[in-house]
Amino acid sequence: MVTLEDVARHAGVSLATASRVLNGSTRQVGAGLRERVERAAAELGYRANIAAQTLARGAGNVIGIVVHDLTDPYFAALADGAMRTAAGQGLLVMVGTTHRDPEQEIAYVATLHAQRVRAVLLAGSRVDDPEVTGRLRAELGRYVAGGGRVACVGQDLLGVHTVAPANREGAAALARSLAGLGHRRFAVLAGPPGLLTAADRCAGFVAALAELGLPAPQVVHGAFDRDGGHRAAGEVTGDAGRATCVFAVNDVMAVGALACYRERGLRVPQDVSVAGFDDIATLRDQVPALTTVRLPVADMGSRALELALSAAERPVVEQVPGEVVLRESVGPLD
Amino acid sequence: MVTLEDVARHAGVSLATASRVLNGSTRQVGAGLRERVERAAAELGYRANIAAQTLARGAGNVIGIVVHDLTDPYFAALADGAMRTAAGQGLLVMVGTTHRDPEQEIAYVATLHAQRVRAVLLAGSRVDDPEVTGRLRAELGRYVAGGGRVACVGQDLLGVHTVAPANREGAAALARSLAGLGHRRFAVLAGPPGLLTAADRCAGFVAALAELGLPAPQVVHGAFDRDGGHRAAGEVTGDAGRATCVFAVNDVMAVGALACYRERGLRVPQDVSVAGFDDIATLRDQVPALTTVRLPVADMGSRALELALSAAERPVVEQVPGEVVLRESVGPLD
DNA sequence: CGCGCGCAGGAAATCGCTTTCCGGGAGGAG
């Protein structure tokens, strides 16, 4: 492996000069030497050792992103948004996937801390477990104490910069829209109990129905993914098909629900209406097109990174509103 | 920031002992000291500085993955597969996205080299440009010369370990299946000229048709994504709707094609059959369900990483067969 | 014509950790 010293020797200059030429410095270097160093570096195929640079400089140019599951298009979009701004700032990205295990999330923070990454982005829902949240907060605290920067997308529970989607409000607005179409009996495919994103959306939906004086919806829990939606949807119709409209707390689950009804020969929206949440781009070509609540997912990732990198001392919490998008998967009730 | 020296002092032991206790070493440390060091580390909230470790050890525990676009479920699945095996080996992952710019790909290899990552995974199609490929090879060569390990998913053009999907053969098999259903006039939504994955699939398809004595299909180029498929599909039907079956060279394009036909009021498969390639899991709920060629995408990512990490001296090229999966998006021709 | 002053280049300390080498004490064999 060719080192800076090799380059310096090859060029007949000192280590200091070679460093100044090859890795931006405030100091000037004469044109002659500069050229000799550059040629030497090229000839030898020199690549700076970033580990050494990071050590010497005391700061690296890597950021970390922790997501639940990269194959979930929600997280993929979030990560993509963050990675674009990262690239714009010349930062590299380390991605960790927890597969929804909170312990993994804590472990990743520790690892990224050890890597001395410039910032950590926590994407994905918090869970309803004070003990786990406490340990995560502690781990983050240690990182921040050492100069680390953190932002999170989701619930504002960690005392760090947060991009908080308006889950409650969005779900409530959706409920009102659906009620406006004449629906009275709802079901909610509510995701796992304990997952706050799911819980908030469910709660917002339920609360809005109550305000409208409508009966409480049937709430069915299930995994926060396609299969969870599929299974939960099955339980709803199994229950005598009372609900005329089903709200899945995210788009991926809604897709599972659509699949379930399709298999059972139920027509959407004629026999049952289905709505989701997120407005995932990859899912826009579903048939029937999903009614949902649009979240600017990529922007949220991008914004979170900006917050993390910003100089702001006090944690900033940024609300992101959702926008109800009515499409073919819901119909008016006759 | 707490350093190992702080811990050692706090525990009243030498640097060496602290190091041996906290970061696995072959050497034994007495139970008493060991405990003191561990407590000191915990009390101070010590996190090893990986940059320093990497420097001292001469090798890090990070690998790099370079993909075109994380929001493309194909690459998400590939990355996910690789990340699972990486996690299994205690490796961290740096992900870079090139957004299909080959220059970016080269730049990433250089950057990852500078990071001294243990291995680099190049996922995604090569392009048909010897000059660019040459420069990429050169960059990889430099990395490998310095002890780096490389694997690639796609065409075997780089002289490194390669997981090569059977694009030609898969497309040919698909063509035969479709012809078996009675189709005679085909169109191919062929992706950008110069993208080898697209070109290979197109070529395999065309060749198989020729072997069967069928007329050459209409070939329409377009971007390798959903919108590209949408646009290309439009050009086909615009052309008097001659083709009874349209082959999109990947699933994402096929989804675009389905959307295009839906908008135009063409029924799939009654009016036109559509087939894709890859069998992306996220897209399995499309209506009508996509006929496609299944590739074990996650396994391919995982396998590529294994190859990269393997001790094998000579580059290994592993063929991955595709399996034709007939679903509702194609119908028999009366 | 002499005297600072600014500036390019180099020597060396430093970053945090690993690991070799060395020394001392304990324990077993002769």
Add this chain to the structure above:
DNA sequence: CTCCTCCCGGAAAGCGATTTCCTGCGCGCG
């Protein structure tokens, strides 16, 4: 009892950069 081995602990030499100082040197100004 002596000698030889082990074994554990510590001192110190790197790993590959950055960066602070320091040293000449050319130049403008009095």
